[in-house]
Amino acid sequence: MPRRKKIYEGKAKILYEGPEPGTLVQYFKDDATADNGEKKEVFEGKGVLNNRLSEFFMTGLEQIGVPTHFIRRINMREQLIRQVELIPLEIIVRNLAAGSMAKRLGMEEGAALPRPIVEFCYKDDRLGDPLVPEEYIIAFNWASQQDLDDIVALALRVNDFLSGVMHGVGIRLVDFKIEVGRIWEDGEFDRLVICDEISPDSCRLWDIETGRKLDKDVFRRDLGSLTDAYTEVARRLGVLPSNVTHRPKPTLIN
Ligand code: 5GP
Numbered sequence: 001m002p003r004r005k006k007i008y009e010g011k012a013k014i015l016y017e018g019p020e021p022g023t024l025v026q027y028f029k030d031d032a033t034a035d036n037g038e039k040k041e042v043f044e045g046k047g048v049l050n051n052r053l054s055e056f057f058m059t060g061l062e063q064i065g066v067p068t069h070f071i072r073r074i075n076m077r078e079q080l081i082r083q084v085e086l087i088p089l090e091i092i093v094r095n096l097a098a099g100s101m102a103k104r105l106g107m108e109e110g111a112a113l114p115r116p117i118v119e120f121c122y123k124d125d126r127l128g129d130p131l132v133p134e135e136y137i138i139a140f141n142w143a144s145q146q147d148l149d150d151i152v153a154l155a156l157r158v159n160d161f162l163s164g165v166m167h168g169v170g171i172r173l174v175d176f177k178i179e180v181g182r183i184w185e186d187g188e189f190d191r192l193v194i195c196d197e198i199s200p201d202s203c204r205l206w207d208i209e210t211g212r213k214l215d216k217d218v219f220r221r222d223l224g225s226l227t228d229a230y231t232e233v234a235r236r237l238g239v240l241p242s243n244v245t246h247r248p249k250p251t252l253i254n
Pocket of ligand 1: 090098129203216
């Protein structure tokens with residue numbers, strides 16, 4: 001098999017050259033990182049679960065008319081995506097106070113917000129993805145005012161979709177991060193699309209009844225098995241791959 005050209009390797013994914021111009025192959029690794037890469041661990045099966053979950057969410061978004069980079073899943077760990085010109089922002093939507101917002105404002109985690117809040121962070125690992133005002137984004141030409149208006153509208157549509165899907169399986173969507181890229185159609189018109197991934201790595205998901213965390217905070221805060229939490233999300237959504245099953249630990253009987 002010919003060796004594929006690696007385009008980029010990130011903390012949780014690798015991008016390879018795709019089979020046709022304008023396409024890439026996105027490979028999901030089992031690696032988890034937190035604290036800007038300082039905390040690292042490998043969770044067997046995480047990449048397989050995130051590949052499936054991201055496929056599920058991206059396909060659902062496409063079905064309601066929200067454009068994404070997703071073309072199709074290739075195998076357990078890889079999906080074919082469209083190559084985009086990435087806007088160097090992490091777009092965060094929050095429904096409840098948690099994480100860095102709760103810390104920054106001294107709020108209780110889980111406190112209600114008056115409405116969904118959209119935040120922008122400048123995507124730069126060396127700087128720890130700092131929160132930036134719109135003024136910076138426009139002044140430094142990372143995106144235009146029109147792009148930002150379109151990005152907020154897209155982010156809120158993603159929020160409504162994901163909140164509804166999660167609510168249907170007893171999960172509260174607390175917050176999430178998306179990335180947006182530009183695709184040039186016929187070399188002339190550009191279109192903004194959702195890219196990267198949507199998975200429990202990039203969302204905060206709390207069980208509505210028990211408050212149990214079902215996202216990457218399980219790893220960030222040492223709350224138990226990350227694979228168990230992601231498997232639970234996939235199981236509820238009916239997207240559990242057949243060979244990543246939850247195996248209960250044997251019970252020792254005296
Ligand atoms: P916070 O700003 O509270 O740390 O994160 C807000 C939301 O965005 C959380 O759901 C978190 O998982 C997600 N998020 C923020 N930064 C990143 C990042 O660099 N990578 C990923 N995968 N998710 C992020």
